[in-house]
Amino acid sequence: MKLGLFFEPSGRHIGAWRHPDAAHAGATSSENFIRIARKAEASLFDFLFIADTNNVWEDLEYYSRVDRTGVIDPLVILTLLSQHTSRIGLIATASTTYTQPFHLARSFASLDYVSGGRAGWNVVTSMFEGEAKNFSGGAHPVHADRYRRAEEFVDVVRGLWRSFEVDAFLCDKESGLYIDVEKMHVLNHVGEFFSVRGPLNVPRSAQSEPIIVQAGSSEPGKNLSARTAEVVFTATQKMENAIEFYSDLKSRLPKFGRAEDSLLVMPGISPIMGATESEAREKYEQLHELLHPAVGISLLSTLLGGFDLSSYPLDGPLPDIPETEGGKGRQSVIVQQARRENLTIRELYQKTVCGRGHWQPVGTYTQVADMMEEWFVNHAADGFNIMPPAPPDLPDFCDHLIPELQRRGLFRTAYEGTNLRENLGLSVF
Amino acid sequence: MKLGLFFEPSGRHIGAWRHPDAAHAGATSSENFIRIARKAEASLFDFLFIADTNNVWEDLEYYSRVDRTGVIDPLVILTLLSQHTSRIGLIATASTTYTQPFHLARSFASLDYVSGGRAGWNVVTSMFEGEAKNFSGGAHPVHADRYRRAEEFVDVVRGLWRSFEVDAFLCDKESGLYIDVEKMHVLNHVGEFFSVRGPLNVPRSAQSEPIIVQAGSSEPGKNLSARTAEVVFTATQKMENAIEFYSDLKSRLPKFGRAEDSLLVMPGISPIMGATESEAREKYEQLHELLHPAVGISLLSTLLGGFDLSSYPLDGPLPDIPETEGGKGRQSVIVQQARRENLTIRELYQKTVCGRGHWQPVGTYTQVADMMEEWFVNHAADGFNIMPPAPPDLPDFCDHLIPELQRRGLFRTAYEGTNLRENLGLSVF
Numbered sequence: 001m002k003l004g005l006f007f008e009p010s011g012r013h014i015g016a017w018r019h020p021d022a023a024h025a026g027a028t029s030s031e032n033f034i035r036i037a038r039k040a041e042a043s044l045f046d047f048l049f050i051a052d053t054n055n056v057w058e059d060l061e062y063y064s065r066v067d068r069t070g071v072i073d074p075l076v077i078l079t080l081l082s083q084h085t086s087r088i089g090l091i092a093t094a095s096t097t098y099t100q101p102f103h104l105a106r107s108f109a110s111l112d113y114v115s116g117g118r119a120g121w122n123v124v125t126s127m128f129e130g131e132a133k134n135f136s137g138g139a140h141p142v143h144a145d146r147y148r149r150a151e152e153f154v155d156v157v158r159g160l161w162r163s164f165e166v167d168a169f170l171c172d173k174e175s176g177l178y179i180d181v182e183k184m185h186v187l188n189h190v191g192e193f194f195s196v197r198g199p200l201n202v203p204r205s206a207q208s209e210p211i212i213v214q215a216g217s218s219e220p221g222k223n224l225s226a227r228t229a230e231v232v233f234t235a236t237q238k239m240e241n242a243i244e245f246y247s248d249l250k251s252r253l254p255k256f257g258r259a260e261d262s263l264l265v266m267p268g269i270s271p272i273m274g275a276t277e278s279e280a281r282e283k284y285e286q287l288h289e290l291l292h293p294a295v296g297i298s299l300l301s302t303l304l305g306g307f308d309l310s311s312y313p314l315d316g317p318l319p320d321i322p323e324t325e326g327g328k329g330r331q332s333v334i335v336q337q338a339r340r341e342n343l344t345i346r347e348l349y350q351k352t353v354c355g356r357g358h359w360q361p362v363g364t365y366t367q368v369a370d371m372m373e374e375w376f377v378n379h380a381a382d383g384f385n386i387m388p389p390a391p392p393d394l395p396d397f398c399d400h401l402i403p404e405l406q407r408r409g410l411f412r413t414a415y416e417g418t419n420l421r422e423n424l425g426l427s428v429f
Numbered sequence: 430m431k432l433g434l435f436f437e438p439s440g441r442h443i444g445a446w447r448h449p450d451a452a453h454a455g456a457t458s459s460e461n462f463i464r465i466a467r468k469a470e471a472s473l474f475d476f477l478f479i480a481d482t483n484n485v486w487e488d489l490e491y492y493s494r495v496d497r498t499g500v501i502d503p504l505v506i507l508t509l510l511s512q513h514t515s516r517i518g519l520i521a522t523a524s525t526t527y528t529q530p531f532h533l534a535r536s537f538a539s540l541d542y543v544s545g546g547r548a549g550w551n552v553v554t555s556m557f558e559g560e561a562k563n564f565s566g567g568a569h570p571v572h573a574d575r576y577r578r579a580e581e582f583v584d585v586v587r588g589l590w591r592s593f594e595v596d597a598f599l600c601d602k603e604s605g606l607y608i609d610v611e612k613m614h615v616l617n618h619v620g621e622f623f624s625v626r627g628p629l630n631v632p633r634s635a636q637s638e639p640i641i642v643q644a645g646s647s648e649p650g651k652n653l654s655a656r657t658a659e660v661v662f663t664a665t666q667k668m669e670n671a672i673e674f675y676s677d678l679k680s681r682l683p684k685f686g687r688a689e690d691s692l693l694v695m696p697g698i699s700p701i702m703g704a705t706e707s708e709a710r711e712k713y714e715q716l717h718e719l720l721h722p723a724v725g726i727s728l729l730s731t732l733l734g735g736f737d738l739s740s741y742p743l744d745g746p747l748p749d750i751p752e753t754e755g756g757k758g759r760q761s762v763i764v765q766q767a768r769r770e771n772l773t774i775r776e777l778y779q780k781t782v783c784g785r786g787h788w789q790p791v792g793t794y795t796q797v798a799d800m801m802e803e804w805f806v807n808h809a810a811d812g813f814n815i816m817p818p819a820p821p822d823l824p825d826f827c828d829h830l831i832p833e834l835q836r837r838g839l840f841r842t843a844y845e846g847t848n849l850r851e852n853l854g855l856s857v858f
Contacts, residue, residue, distance in 0.1 A: 018602040025600045028632060030543050054531060056626050064610045067600070071630045073539035076508050080543055083512040098529065102483060102563040110502035114459050114509055133626035134531040171454045171496070173447040176721050181493045197485050197562035201500045203457060292605050 001376050001410045002264055002383030002424060003402070004091070004233075005040045007048040007077075009033055009391075010067055012270045014299055014353045015290030016390040017067040026391060027067040030080060036394060037081045040088060043398040044412050046423055047089025047120060048081065049213070049233070049385055050074040054098070054135075055128035062298035075107050082115035089420035091120035091213055091231075096153035097146050098126065098135040102196055104153075105160035108210045109202040117206030117419030121157070122213040122233065123224070125150050129306065147220035152191045154212065154228045159187040161209040163199030207419035208428045217245065217329030225263070226252035230426050233385055234267045235330050235357040237337060242267055242380035264424060267380075268358035270387035271368045273396050280362050287389060288350050296349035303357060305331050314346045330357040354389055365400040373410060430805050430839045431693055431812030431853060432831070433520070433662075434469045436477040436506075438462055438820075439496055441699045443728055443782045444719030445819035446496040455820060456496040459509060465823060466510045469517060472827040473841050475852055476518025476549060477510065478642075478662070478814055479503040483527070483564075484557035491727035504536050511544035518849035520549035520642055520660075525582035526575050527555065527564040531625055533582075534589035537639045538631040546636030546848030550586070551662065552643050552653070554579050558735065576649035581620045583641065583657045588616040590638040592628030636848035637857045646674065646758030654692070655681035659855050662814055663696045664759050664786040666766060671696055671809035693853060696809075697787035699816035700797045702825050709791050716818060717779050725778035732786060734760050743775045759786040783818055794829040802839060 010017040010026040017027065026032040037048060052074045057063045074092035082090060090111065094104055104121070112119035125146035126132075132140035141149070168183035187198035214229035216222065225232045226249060236242040246265045253260060272287070274280035293314065301309045305324030312319055318338040323331065334357055338348045354360055361371055375381045388394045405411040416423050439446040439455040446456065455461040466477060481503050486492045503521035511519060519540065523533055533550070541548035554575035555561075561569035570578070597612035616627030643658035645651065654661045655678060665671040675694045682689060701716070703709035722743065730738045734753030741748055747767040752760065763786055767777045783789055790800055804810045817823045834840040845852050 015605070017600070017607065018605060020602070022602070025598065028542065054535070054630065056628075060610045064608050065605050067607050068630075072542060073536045073631075075505070076536065076539035076543055079505050079508040080512055083509055099532065100527065100564055103528065103532075106483070107502045107505065110505035113457065113501060114505060133624075135529055136623045136625060169454065171446070173449070173451070176444070176447060176494050176719075178446065178496050179493050181489045194565045195562075196565060199485075201483065201497075202502070290605075 001372070001405065002046045002266060003411060004047045004049045004089075004266060004383070004385040005045045006268065006385050006387040007036065007050045008387065009036060011390040011393065012354065012356065012387040013287050013290065013389045014066055014295055014356070015287070015292070018290045019390045019392065021392040023391065025067075028072060033077055033081060034084045037085050037088065039394055039398055041085045043402050044415060045088055045386070046383070047091050047420060048078070049091045049122065050077060050093060051122075052093040053126070053128060054095075054131050056130035056133050058130065059298045061294040065292050065295045075111060078119070079111055079114065082111065082118065086116070087118075087415045087418065087423070089118045089120055089211075089423065090115055091122055091211070093122040093124055095124050095126040095131070096150040097141060098131060098137065101153050101156035101194055102160065102200070105157040105200050106202055108157075109161055109200060109205065112205035112207065112210045113202055117208070117421070119205070120211040120213050120231070120420060122215065123150060123154060123229070124215065128302070143218065144220060147216070147224060149193050151224055151227075152193050154224070156187070156189050156191070156194050156196050158209070158228070159189055160196065160198050160200035163187065164203055166204045166208065169203050205419075207421040211420055211424065211426060221329065222249055222252065225249060226258075227256045229263060231264045231266055231424070234265065235333050236267045236380075237333060237359045239375055239378065239380050242375060243378060246379050246381065262426065264382040264426075266383045266385050267375075268355070268385045268387055269372070270355040270358050270360045270389055272354075272360065272362045272389055273365050273368050273393075273401065275364065277363055277367075280364065284362050287354055291350070291353060293346070296353050297345070299353050299356070300334075300345070300349040303330060303334055303352065309345060312345055315344045318343070318345055318348060333357050355387065358387060365396070365404055369401060369404040369408065372405070373408060376410065430801070430834065431475045431695060432840060433476045433478045433518075433695060433812070433814040434465075434474045435697065435814050435816040436465065436479045437816065438465060440819040440822065441783065441785065441816040442716050442719065442818045443495055443724055443785070444716070444721070447719045448819045448821065450821040452820065457501060462506055462510060463513045466514050466517065468823060468827055470514045472831050473844060474517055474815075475812070476520050476849060477507070478520045478551065479506060479522060480551075481522040482555070482557060483524075483560050485559035485562050487559065488727045490723040494721050494724045504540060507548070508540055508543065511540065511547065515545070516844045516847065516852070517547065518549055518640075518852065519544055519547050520551055520640070522551040522553055524553050524555040524560070525579040526570060527560060527566065530582050530585035530623055531589065531629070534586040534629050535631055538590055538629060538634065541634035541636065541639045542631055546634040546850065548634070549640040549642050549660065549849060552579060552583060552641060552658070554645070557731070572647065573649060576645070576653060578622050580653055580656075581622050583653070585616070585618050585620070585623050585625050587638070587641075587657070588618055589625065589627050589629035592616065593632055595633045595637065598632050634848075636850040640849055640853065640855060650758065651678055651681065654678060655687075656685045658692060660693045660695055660853070663694065664762050665696045666762060666788045668804055668807065668809050671804060672807060675808055675810065691855065693811040693855075695812045695814050696804075697784070697814045697816055698801070699784040699787050699789045699818055701783075701789065701791045701818055702794050702797050702822070702830065704793065706792055706796075709793065713783075713791050716783055720779070720782060722775070725782050726774070728782050728785070729763075729774070729778040732759060732763055732781065738774060741774055744773045747772070747774055747777055762786050784816065787816060794825070794833055798830060798833040798837065801834070802837060805839065
């Protein structure tokens with residue numbers, strides 16, 4: 001079982017920065033980042049995973065009450081952490097919609113190189129329309145266009161990463177030859193969205209090139225994953241749905257000449273745990289108190305593709321939500337949950353702001369380990385992205401859940417290798 | 430006197446990686462980066478300065494023989510070094526021609542934040558036409574258009590850096606207010622090249638915002654500097670020219686409401702030094718041996734705006750060189766030197782590949798200190814960007830030249846402050 005740590009320095013719950021045990025301004029504190037990364041590495045997590053957006057939040061009531069306002073560039077955070085860790089993987093999110101592939105290829109290859117082959121790129125296409133307002137581009141492209149651009153973008157980035165064969169750099173002082181140009185491959189890409197000559201100006205890393213992560217669960221998202229991704233991060237709350245997604249995605253691999261184990265499916269999980277069920281339940285209730293209703297409503301509206309819920313009664317049902325051009329996968333998961341559990345808007349946002357669409361069991365360490373094992377053995381997941389709800393919860397995972405998974409032989413007791421591909425069991429290109 | 434270290438991990442001379450004492454693959458070695466940065470900080474350098482380009486080199490004979498092929502992203506290098514140093518400034522070059530201001534503002538603000546206020550941005554507009562080939566944009570824009578875009582770009586970046594007042598982040602767990610939205614300023618920029626709403630998603634750093642560095646010496650370059658730059662990096666070989674440039678630039682400041690000490694002029698200097706003149710001369714001759722003629726010719730042609738010199742006799746004079754749309758300042762400096770000193774093409778490239786257009790005195794530590802003092806007291810420079818010709822030369826600067834400057838009371842004996850603005854004596858916005 002593979003385990004990533006979703007790196008949210010003050011926790012998954014949107015009000016968790018207010019927790020009495022949360023570090024002051026922990027979302028921007030290097031000391032806090034380093035403490036979390038070292039703890040995660042000591043517990044043998046496969047990787048740290050940083051989500052990201054450059055979206056403009058126009059709702060000031062929300063904006064003023066969350067710690068997502070000041071967010072350091074993920075590449076900067078991970079480069080910083082590369083100097084305080086030696087084995088854990090470092091995965092950052094970056095969008096294909098408002099960047100150029102050469103820049104992205106170079107910065108991720110650079111992180112990969114200096115970290116000794118521990119980088120990964122989580123490919124997103126910018127689910128929020130507000131992002132367009134920071135990038136001079138007019139309207140935000142629709143979902144299908146974003147994915148068409150993403151397909152080409154990933155190919156260009158990978159092509160650039162493969163500019164040099166592993167042994168292209170001779171660095172031979174005697175002959176004066178620094179590189180063997182026979183082992184250099186000029187990309188010369190010309191496509192619908194990009195024309196990029198290359199080569200990239202960064203050598204191969206210890207793992208050859210960064211791993212590709214993807215999280216889209218729409219049809220174009222699944223196709224992109226099946227063709228290019230090595231780790232797929234999903235939001236699934238029910239094992240049946242997870243099994244269906246897992247088997248759907250794996251069945252698409254042969255079409256692209258890929259083996260089943262060349263792609264790892266890792267759903268998010270944000271469990272609230274305690275030594276007893278009532279302790280876990282108590283933690284869950286406490287989290288609600290950290291949340292201002294305006295924040296709950298605003299975040300829920302955003303996750304539902306910008307549908308404004310503020311005029312609906314808090315203790316009434318969720319109205320019909322039209323499908324939008326945003327992150328389709330998460331929208332439908334949230335709407336399904338509201339219908340299935342017959343939740344009011346307040347109940348829905350209380351559940352949603354915590355896991356924000358991800359699976360959120362509440363129970364003992366053993367119960368959560370049971371559920372994760374069940375998903376794992378039933379081919380619902382190859383592993384999980386762990387999302388601690390609040391800052392004091394990380395020790396629960398490191399000191400209770402992981403040891404339990406290790407006792408069951410489900411999780412490693414030492415890193416298998418020194419780079420991310422080795423630890424994830426992925427092949428080197 | 431302010432001193433920057435031009436960060437070229439295997440030296441200024443284009444063949445210096447072949448020096449017997451050069452680290453193997455030092456251009457991409459984190460250990461080498463860290464060693465140089467720590468040595469520079471121990472000698473109280475104001476900053477490390479990384480030049481950069483994403484230019485495509487089409488001349489394979491050249492390409493295969495230089496260590497500029499594998500170059501890690503400057504932001505990644507400086508973030509890495511921020512974790513191994515605590516006082517020295519960290520300045521990276523980034524072009525305004527092929528990036529979006531939001532991305533650039535965020536990555537530099539992030540480096541500034543995590544380094545405790547030590548970042549600077551060297552604004553360039555991409556002097557080499559080859560860069561266009563990596564960025565899907567068709568033809569490389571002409572000089573005047575690049576500078577018009579740069580003017581607006583810098584304004585947008587600075588506007589984004591000022592999105593939040595210093596005390597905007599309340600992080601108040603009790604009230605649940607994370608930011609004071611009254612202290613947030615939405616940019617809402619709409620201009621010729623960019624429309625950017627903002628705000629930026631990074632808080633102010635310990636020095637408030639990164640410093641702006643500029644190196645253009647054309648008329649549009651000098652105007653951009655006078656309006657926006659805090660450090661100007663120049664290539665000047667003669668004191669008279671340096672005095673003229675210095676006084677020209679400083680005289681433009683009042684027009685923009687700026688005081689004379691709000692901008693520091695720091696020419697590059699790549700001296701070859703020894704305990705005696707003959708030792709210095711010997712070092713200089715040795716550097717020539719590291720250079721393949723094809724590399725010399727190719728680099729000289731590139732620095733002259735792409736004028737192909739390969740068909741001219743090596744031991745004949747430099748032909749007439751037409752002015753191009755490339756880096757105009759450096760072109761004219763090199764042509765002037767060839768005429769003034771009546772140099773053959775071989776002699777010119779031997780001189781040029783070492784300093785690459787920058788001032789390159791050869792002499793004893795005392796003689797070089799004399800010259801630097803002369804420039805400094807005669808208002809030719811507020812300081813210098815030191816460019817060690819080859820890797821083993823850094824100790825010459827740290828152990829001989831700087832102590833000599835300190836004995837004369839020209840250079841600090843301790844850092845004045847903890848961030849870059851304090852050390853450079855620049856005001857905080």
